[in-house]
Structure formats: structure tokens, C-alpha cells
Amino acid sequence: MIDIDKVRADTPACEQVLHFNNAGASLMPRQVYEAVKGVLDLENGVGGYEAERRLADDLQAFYSEFAALLNARPDEIAFVENATRAWDMAFYALPLQSGDRVITHGSEYASNFLAFLHQAKRRGIEIDIAPSDESGQLDVAALETLIRPATKLIAITHVPTQGGLVNPAAAVGQVAKKHNILYLLDACQSVGQLEVDVKAIGCDILSGTGRKFLRGPRGTGFLYVSNAIVEKLDPPFIDLLSANWTTNDQYELAAGAKRFENWESYVGGRVGLMTAVRYARSIGIAVIEQRVSSLAATLRDALCGEAGVSVHDLGRTKCGIVTFQKQGLEPQSIAERLRAQQINVSVSGVPYARLDLGERGLSSLVRASVHYFNTEKEIERFVEIVSSLIPT
Template structure:
């Protein structure tokens, strides 16, 4: 069980603004804020190098906490500045070329798909788009039929940015392993609200952010790379953190996933993200997932009773991201109206998920997402605000 009173006491912003935009930028718990402030205060008082030295225990703990969160090894974890760059560090290091094929899904995040398009143009590989099943999630049977001898990569997003869909990541993993195909999973929107076990999922690469459901600082992210595949990925760039200059004309990569890191990094953010993971693990990801999914269903049920509201979440399993439209008011205008009432939501629009939203003829959606610190009373207040809009 989650101690909601304790969680809300750690989240001062809950008292003044109703936050339903956790998929975009969640409220930071007080222990995370304090951890970031402690490092910044040291940087102010003694400088960056000494501040980093003082933070060494927490920097080391970053890898242990993420290993525990994902059921991985500490040396399979890298700190990267954000989720997109984490995904890029793995993808741009793959040795793809003419004749190779990469499978993705129409729910893929825009930044990832842009990278696929760019590298396809540069390297000549083919992008294959897996269809959706009746629930709107990736059709795993069709996916398996698409795999051929020239398929090199399956890359999908676990929870797309534009709705509550949860793609069947573990089913995809079983197919990838059966065919020996590298499997990349973007967990940007799922980490922190869904329990993630890389052994159960079967992914080779997993990337994510700190600022969403993990409730960490903005400008922080992470990358998991399975030990057995790490030598198949050539980091797109290196520095003296990710590689060692061994002789005048030679170098060697850092061991494990550290080869995907930069020497210069946001130390306060790294410590803050470690603290956010520790905070989430202290609550328990099973508890978090149960409460978030339950509150999200309560929100969908409440919105379904509001005249003129149409829900647009896909998937056999739906998470804490809730999307909808209301007649006669565009999502951006609705978000502005709600903000004036101290209610924060987000908007999902075409640039972020073009293939999916175009297929559904939805230029934009209101995204009202819950987290475990929200309450049933807040869901009622939100539904009333939508009814009055």
C-alpha cells in the first residue's frame, strides 16, 4: 500500500495546483529536490570538482539503484542526459546497412522515427512498419511473420506519448529472442509507473528519462544495454569517460555501458535521479503500478460520463496516461482554460506521433495523466472542470 499522506507531504505542489500532466513533467518529491540542492550548494561553496567528489557515494549508488529497478547489472546501466540521447547512443551505434531491415510500430515516438528515417537515408536499410491489432497495440503475430533473415532490429515504444496504450513488450521480447533479433525498447513513459524487468521483457536495450513518472530532475536519463550485445554497438562518439587513450594511435572502450556516457555531466541531476529511483523503489513499483492504473481507470470512468467527451486510449492494457477530446473546444484551448483554474494537463499533437494520430484522424488530444499522489477527490474535481468547460 502507498502512504498517500506521506507522499503528498513530500510533494508540496499538490496543495496549490491539480497536476494531471505527469507524463510530461511530474512533481519532484522533496527528497529528490533536497538531493539536487545539496550538490548545487556544494558547487556554489566549493566548486564543481569538489562537489562531485563529495557526491561519489551517490554517483556509485546510481548504478545500483537502476540495476535494482530494472533487474539488471550495475555495469549494464549508463547515465545519459535525456531519454532521446540515451536511445540515440545505442541506435546510432548499430552497424546497419543496405539490405538490412528494421521493424517498428506506428505508435513509435517522433524523435525515434526521425532517427530511423535519417539513418535509413544514410545507410540504406529498410524500415518495416508492424501493424496494430484490434486493440491498437502492436500485432505480435504479424510482427513474427514480418521477421526475415535480413531483419536486424525491432525497435518499439513501450508506452507511446499520445495515449494510455501499453504495448506488449514481453511478447515482443519472446519473438525477438526466438529469432535472434536485437530488441530496443523506449521506456520513457513507462519507467516509474510500470514495473520493468529486463529479463522478463527480453529487451537488449532500454532507454528512459528521469523527469516523467520517476519524478526525477529534468535533463536526466538512463540507458540499459545487455552485456551480451554490448560489443555489437559501436558508440557514435567517445570521450575520456567512455574510452581510454591507450597509446598514440589506439584506444579502448570503457567496460560495460559506461562507454555510452560523457565525462561532463549534470552531477546534481544524476544524484537527484538516483534519489528518485530510490524513492520509487521504497514505495514499490507494484504498489505504484496498481494505484496509477486504478486511478487512471477511475478518471476514464468519470470522463465517460461527461457530455461531449470522447476517450481515445488504445490498448488491451491501459496505463496512467488518459487522452480525450471534448466537443467544440480544441485540446490546446482546453489546456489553457484548465491552467487558469490551477489544473495542469498536456497536449499530444501530430508532430509527436504522426503515424498513429494521422491514421486515427486526430490532430491533437488532451492528455490528463495521473500519478500515485493524486486522489479520488481530485479526479472528481477534474471531471467537474471538464464538464464546465
């Protein structure tokens, strides 16, 4: 069980706001804030390079903490400044050529799909869209029928930005392994709220962020690349950390996932994100997943019972993201009116998920995303206020 009083005491902002925007950026625990602040204080006192030397143990712990979180090896983990750049570093490192095919799903995030389009224009790759099943999640059987000799990559998003859907990542991994196809998983919205085991899922590459359900600082991300495939990847750019300058005209890429890192990085963010992972692991990811799922189901059911409110989450398995509309009110207006009452939500629109929301005829949705420090009383208050909103 989670000690709710303790985790809320560790999160002083809970006293000021009702925060249902954890899929955007969660509230940092006090321990994470103090870790980041401590680094900045140290840098201010002794200098940046000197501070980094003193923080060597914490910086090294970043890799071991993430390895334990994801069931990986420390040398399979890289720190990257955000989830999109982590995903890009891996995707653009793949040896894709003209005529090679990539399979994705209609729930894919905008930045990822833009990269597919970019490489289609630059290199001539082809994009295949796996259909959804009757629940709205990726249809694994249909995905397998799309595989052909030119298929080189399966790239999907575990939890899409625009709803509570959890795609069947492990089932996709079985298909990828069966056909010996590389598998790239965007776990930006899943790590921190769901148990994510790279071995059980079977992905070769996984990317994520610090600021969302891991409750880390902004400007932080991470990348997992399996040692089994890392030598097949050629990073889109390198520096003196990601490669060694061996002779005047030769270099060697760094071993493991280090080849995707930059020499210059946000040291405070790295220490803060390591602290956030350590904090989450001290609570237990399994119990976090259970509580988040339960709170979201309670919120979803309560909203469904309100007149004029429609919930739009897809999938057989759902997570901590709840999306909805209210008749007569634009989602952006709802978000602004909630914000005026110290309630944080966000809005998901077509520009972020064109294939999915466009297909469903939805221009935008209110996105309320809960975390384990939220409470049932907050859900009651939230639903009451949503119910009280009327068109102006």
C-alpha cells in the same frame, strides 16, 4: 498500500496545483529537490570537482539503484542527459548497413522514427511497420510474419506518448529471442509507473527519462545495454570516459554501458535521479503500478460519462495516461483553460505521433496523466471542470 498523506506531504506542490501532467514532467518529491539543491549548494561552496569527489558514494549508487529497479547489473546502466539522447546513443551504435531492416510500430515516438528515417537516408536501412491488432496495440503475431533474413532490429515504444496504450513488450521480446534479433525498447513513459524488468521483457537495450514517472529532475536520462550484446555496439561518439586513449593512435572502449556516457555531466541531476529511484523503490513499484492504473481507470470512466467528451486510449492494457477530446473545443484551448485554474495537462498532436494519430484522423488530444500522489477527489474536481467548459 501507499501512505497518500505522506507522499503528498513530500510533494508540497500538491497544495498549489492539480497535476495531471506526469507523462510530461512529474512533481519532484521534496527529497529529490533537496538532493539536487544540496549538490548545487556544495558546488557553490567548495567547487564542482571537489563536490563531485565528496559525492562519490551517491554517484556510484545511481548504478546500483537503477540495476535493482530494472533487474539489471550496475555495469549495464549508463547516465545520459535525456531519454532521446540515450535512445540515440544506442541506436546509432548499431552496425546497421544498407538493406538491413528495422521493425517498429505505428505508435512510435517522433524522435525515434526520425532517427529511422535519418538512417534510411544515410545508410539505406529499410523500415517495416508492424500492424496493430483489434485493440490498437502492436500485433505480435503479425510482427513475426515481417521478419526476414535482413531484419536486424525490433524497436518499439513500451508506452507511447499519445495515449494510455501499453504495448506487449515481453511478447515482443520472446519473438526477438526466437529469431535472434536485437530488441530496443523505449521505456520513457513506462519506467516509474509500471514494473519494468529487462530480463522478463527480454530487451537488449532500454532507454528512459528521469523527469516523467520517476519524478526526477529534468536533464536526466538513463540507458540499459545488456552485457550480452554491448560489444557489438560502436558508440556514435566517444570521449575520455567512454574510451581509454591507450597509445598515440589507439583507443579502447570502456567496458559495459560506460561507453555511452560523457565525462562531463549534470552531477546534481545524477544524484537527484538516484534519489528519485530510491524513493520510488521505497514505496514499491508494484503498488505504484496498481494505484496509477486504478486512478487512470477511474478518470477514464468518469470522462466517458460526460456529454461531448470522447476518450481515445487504445490497447488491452492501459496505464496512467488518459487522452480525450471535448466536442466544440480544441485540445490546446482546453489545456489553457485548465491551466488558468491551476490544473496541469498537456496536448499530444500529430507531430509527435504522425503514424498513429494521422491514421486515426486525430489532429490532437488532451493528455491527462495521473500518478500515485493524485487523489480521487482531484479526479472528481477535474471531471467537473472539464464538464463545465463550453465553447466561447
